[in-house]
Amino acid sequence: MSAPHAARVSAVPHSRARLSRQLSSLGAERGGVLMVHASLRSLGAVDGGADSVVAALRDALGPGGTLVVPAFTPENSDTSPQYHARIRGLGDQEREAVRAAMPAFDPATTAAPSMGRLSEAVRRSPGSARSAHPQTSFAALGPLAGHVVADHQPDCHLGEDSPLARLHELRAQVLLLGTGFGSCTAFHLAEYRVPSPPRRTYRCVVRDGGKRRWWEYEDVALDDSDFTALGADFEREQGAPVRTAAVGSATARLFRFPAAVAFATRWLPAHRRGAVENRTAHPATRTAVT
Incomplete structure (x- = not known):
């Protein structure tokens, strides 16, 4: 199904009920599990703001549905693009002062400002659960929230x-x-499933026994620089795995997680062959996890 043009920006704020109907028409599965990446600016004005968007998503999913969002925190890492942008042009003492002031991750209280207003609204919602990774946590609401983030x-x-x-x-x-598709976190799971993925070192501030300390570890070298191209090919795949429609003033795309991962697992080795050194040296620019 080809992508429609985004709906015109409405002079009247979109209502929770209207958004819920549009999400249901798009195919949001009642009683299902839904991971959302959202730009509320693209969505347009909404009566009630981000909390109403969360409510509309939960209305579409029904009481048995579970809503999941990324709640990443690159702000506590000195190996992230955000950190390097922040210290650009600073002297040694100024850089050290920035590092010294970086807060340790606390899943109960640490905000995720770079993830946007919807993610923050889900994270702050009563009854939400959050995973414990100090850089790439997820927040969830619904019956399966605890299972998803455990x-x-x-x-x-x-x-x-x-x-x-x-x-x-x-x-x-x-x-x-x-x-x-540049925001499609699901594609990252495929990076772990390709043969011999490149790895790199990450570092962030954590809380250990009530004390703040730096922690260094090795993991797969994440790279979302080609996810837009990957998503375009996925959207063109035979069988129309991606459904598109206007929701509010935005274009929305809906698809199954396993379909996206399966396609990416085939696509990545073919399109990244010979680029391992560049990917390791120049890690993800948009995925706020390094």
Whole structure:
């Protein structure tokens, strides 16, 4: 199914009820598990703001449905693109002052500002659960929230010991709400499933026994620089795996998690062959996890 043009920006704020109807028409599965990446700016004005969007998503899923969002925190890492942008042009003492002021990750309280207003609204919602990874946590609401976020190992960003593997097992749906495939976290699980993926070192601030300390670990070298091209090929795949429609003022895309991972697992080795050194030296620019 080809992508429609985004709906015109409405002079009247979109209502929770209207968004819920549009999400249901798109194919959001009642009683299912849905991972969402959203740009609320693209969605347009909504009566009630981000909380109403969360409510509309939960209305579409019904009481048995589970809503999942990324709650990544690159702000506590000195190996992230965000950190390097922040210290650009600073002297040694100024850089050290920035590092000294970086807060340790606390799953109960640490905000995820780079993930957007929807993710923050889900994270702050009563009853939400959050995984414990200090850089790539996920927040969830619904009956399966605890199961999705459980046992997220601290040395596995987005692989088999992360919520992405649980979402794959549950045959979750993925919703790109006003965002492109460059934001599609599901593709990262495929990076762990290709033969001999490159690895790199990560470092972040954690809390250990009530004390703040730096922790260094090795994991797969994540790279979303080609996810837009990957998504375009996935969208063109025979059998129309991606459904598209207007939701609010945005274009929304909906697809199954396993379909995206299976396609990416085939696509990545063919399209990244010979680029391992560049990918290791120049890690992810948009995925805020390094």
